[in-house]
Amino acid sequence: MMSDDDDEEVPELVETAEIEEEEKKKKIPVTILCGFLGAGKSTIVAQLVAEASGRRIAVVTNEFGESGGLESVITAGGGATTWAAETVELRNGCVCCSVKDELATSIEGLAERTDPDAIIVELSGAANPGPVAESFWLDESLESAIELDAVVCVVDCAYPRSLEYYEARRQIAYADRLVLSKPDIAPDVGKIERRLQTMTSAETRRATRGAGLRGWLLATGCYGENAKREIRRVLDTPGAFGSGAVHETAFTTVSVFQEDRCVDLEKVRAFLASLLWGAAEAERSSSSSSSVEIFRVKGMVRAGACYYLVQGVGEVFEVTPMRPEDARSLDFPLGFLLFIGTNLDRNRLEKEFALCCHHHNNNK
Ligand SMILES: Nc1nc2c(ncn2[C@@H]2O[C@H](COP(=O)(O)OP(=O)(O)OP(=O)(O)O)[C@@H](O)[C@H]2O)c(=O)[nH]1
Numbered sequence: 001m002m003s004d005d006d007d008e009e010v011p012e013l014v015e016t017a018e019i020e021e022e023e024k025k026k027k028i029p030v031t032i033l034c035g036f037l038g039a040g041k042s043t044i045v046a047q048l049v050a051e052a053s054g055r056r057i058a059v060v061t062n063e064f065g066e067s068g069g070l071e072s073v074i075t076a077g078g079g080a081t082t083w084a085a086e087t088v089e090l091r092n093g094c095v096c097c098s099v100k101d102e103l104a105t106s107i108e109g110l111a112e113r114t115d116p117d118a119i120i121v122e123l124s125g126a127a128n129p130g131p132v133a134e135s136f137w138l139d140e141s142l143e144s145a146i147e148l149d150a151v152v153c154v155v156d157c158a159y160p161r162s163l164e165y166y167e168a169r170r171q172i173a174y175a176d177r178l179v180l181s182k183p184d185i186a187p188d189v190g191k192i193e194r195r196l197q198t199m200t201s202a203e204t205r206r207a208t209r210g211a212g213l214r215g216w217l218l219a220t221g222c223y224g225e226n227a228k229r230e231i232r233r234v235l236d237t238p239g240a241f242g243s244g245a246v247h248e249t250a251f252t253t254v255s256v257f258q259e260d261r262c263v264d265l266e267k268v269r270a271f272l273a274s275l276l277w278g279a280a281e282a283e284r285s286s287s288s289s290s291s292v293e294i295f296r297v298k299g300m301v302r303a304g305a306c307y308y309l310v311q312g313v314g315e316v317f318e319v320t321p322m323r324p325e326d327a328r329s330l331d332f333p334l335g336f337l338l339f340i341g342t343n344l345d346r347n348r349l350e351k352e353f354a355l356c357c358h359h360h361n362n363n364k
Helices: 004-008 016-025 041-050 100-114 129-135 160-164 166-174 189-197 224-236 265-285 324-329 346-355
Strands: 028-035 057-062 070-075 084-088 118-122 146-156 177-181 203-207 251-259 293-303 306-313 316-321 334-342
Touching: 028 041, 028 129, 028 166, 041 057, 041 118, 041 177, 057 100, 100 118, 100 129, 100 146, 129 146, 129 166, 129 306, 146 160, 146 166, 160 166, 160 189, 166 293, 177 189, 189 203, 251 346, 265 293, 265 306, 265 316, 265 346, 306 324, 334 346
Parallel strands: 028 118, 028 146, 057 118, 146 177, 177 203
Antiparallel strands: 057 070, 070 084, 251 334, 293 306, 293 334, 306 316
């Protein structure tokens, strides 16, 4: 029976065509899950699937070796009974070295066939997440159904020595989020957290066997247009704008900023291109421990009245306009770039960023 109140309720007008259009545009978020050998990646995936409560999560795992394929499993969530297995074939072997162009195409195909709500790509223990993340950096014009959502790295708190391995530190440098696994058996999680803070501004969370991570780990919006919250968080991270403390290793975060000066976007793009491509080239041709490597770039710059988000992974980067409402809500007029890598030269980065800026605020 309807009450008087119900009678008086004015039905909301729903523009179905608009909603359909929105739905169509909504891309399937891809989470890259990395972490050193035995850190707890598979345990986390199993827990995410167990907590999926009806959402469909596609899991793609990369096993090194013979087949050169990627195994994937799809679940409708909520228990083992709904699992279905499928293999994404890649011709050339290891996902993190040789097949990056094929990877996104294969996973797009998988997404089309199975229509999941989220996709997790679980990498093997020593894998480099950089080329994998790059492969999801798809051109807008390709109208892909999938988009990179975050690189998540699992750090084993019960095995702090893993941080001595270059492969483990590189995974941390690429990550947007760090899961601190095994806090239940680790003697000093706080010490590991403090050490990680000297290496990256990525957000961290402790989790025993992956419990309670779903809302934090999937569909985070760390990349792309939704990255506003992530930028806000980086700006709020203590130390992200520090005066250049010397870190324990050559592995560092350096941020440079130009308060309220407008940039020339073409110069910013040229600066990033020469920096990232130059660093990658130098890295390929040298095995020296003093070589410069840049894993991640994050930032925000202003050109005229418009703010732009800067994001980079490995050799690829993009400079994208922010929605005016997002830029307004950031509430401080700041241009900054944050680099995570090895042997970064703060003075050089500061000088070159300054050269991208106009002398006056009015963009003239
Ligand atoms: N005590 C405890 N054990 C954990 C936790 N997470 C994972 N483990 C255990 O750690 C071991 C390795 O976990 P996996 O999930 O297989 O790790 P992985 O990163 O997938 O391992 P690889 O694929 O070999 O690199 C297993 O014995 C897990 O049961 C945790 O939070 N606490």
